[in-house]
Amino acid sequence: MSQFKSLQSLRKRQSPLAQTERQLKLLEGGIFTEEDAPRFEERILATLKAPLRSKQLDILQVNLGYMCNQVCTHCHVDAGPDRKEIMTINTMEHCLKAIKSSKVKTLDLTGGAPEMNPNFRWFVTQAKACGVDEIIVRSNLTIIVANKKYHDLPDFFAKHGVHVVSSMPHWTEEKTDRQRGSGVFNDSIKALKMLNDVGYGQAQSGLKLDLVYNPSGAFLPGDQNALSAEFKQRLDRSFGIQFNDLFALTNLPISRFLDYLIASENYDDYMWALVDAYNPAAAQAVMCTNTLSVSWDGHLYDCDFNQMLQMPIQDERQHISEFDNDLMNGRLISVSQHCYGCTAGAGSSCQGAVA
């Protein structure tokens, strides 16, 4: 996919796809209007005998901002150094209040590069004091070696028992750099070694380091266990790197990945691949059923993807400052055809395969 590589965000390039309405229009058309592909909501209705609804709140996923030191070709956030949206301390305080008043088990921090938020460390420390079972930081790895001020992040993570989840699209430099930018592979290896050195991914350390794999082009991820075994063997043999689990994620057809699919003329085939791989068992366990997503400005969404498509939750309370536990009691989920990305094959969520 190198010939379609974009070095700037869609926003910066002033691409028409930076408009979420345009993305949604594309998703609703194509094979769903010109061919006979069944729509996601029909499939869900047939599987669940009811529309998709939230069940309970286990995970609060907070997006700390769209700023990132990388510009990956597939990014569903359209993140990059030019994105200035950053969560304020005031919004973080509302998140902490929500955590205290709920039974949230996991706080899942994402971005952009969440570590670039100037109040990132304060937020992690405060959240820890609130007593959540688990704090996940979705780290792009390279941020750890990008600037001196981030070099001690592994120590900070270890001190607070943060569960680190890092992107790693392949064990080869060529494939990783094509997707994530030149030099990313070597920097990621350096960062993984630093994390290993403080105990991450090592047996009995209790410090969890998971990797996220997502395909480098217009194809679906293979079996998560097989990929995990392969990554473990290759990263250990070549670099002596250890990690706990690997999550195989499907690329959802939104934002920069949607742009790539269209430019490379893979869009219709990819949508058919998702539709054909629909798995009713995965549909029972999509992550919007137990996760609530908070955007950098405090708005609430069913998931990080709906956040990027600016599809608001179906409730009057739209902001984290209005959080209430009953928000997750059977709230109707806003769906479109991108949702097929969550139900293909073994299913896909921020915690990996679901079926």
Add this chain to the structure above:
Amino acid sequence: MSYYDPKDLRKFGQITQWSESLGEKFFEYYNSVFKEGALTAREKSLIALAVAHTEMCPYCIDAYTKDGLERGITKNEMMEAVHVGAAIKSGASLVHGVMMMNKVNKLDS
């Protein structure tokens, strides 16, 4: 119009429509073959890719290239598999040269 339409690959399953029992038997057999066994599913995928090329089947090349990518198989590994197929195919032609030599030796004093 070409005889081969990439869209037809998706319709492969429909062959059961005109002979249900045989079609289903085939797919059951096919799916069993590709399960993890004495060989890994990954090894089987590479064998399938090599055979797809010797059979010169566009549908199989399409399917097993994608299958390889999904499994994280690299393009170098895929190309080596294709060379294995090509080497056997050309070797199979060339080894028949022995037949030609035998015939020449028998007929020509």
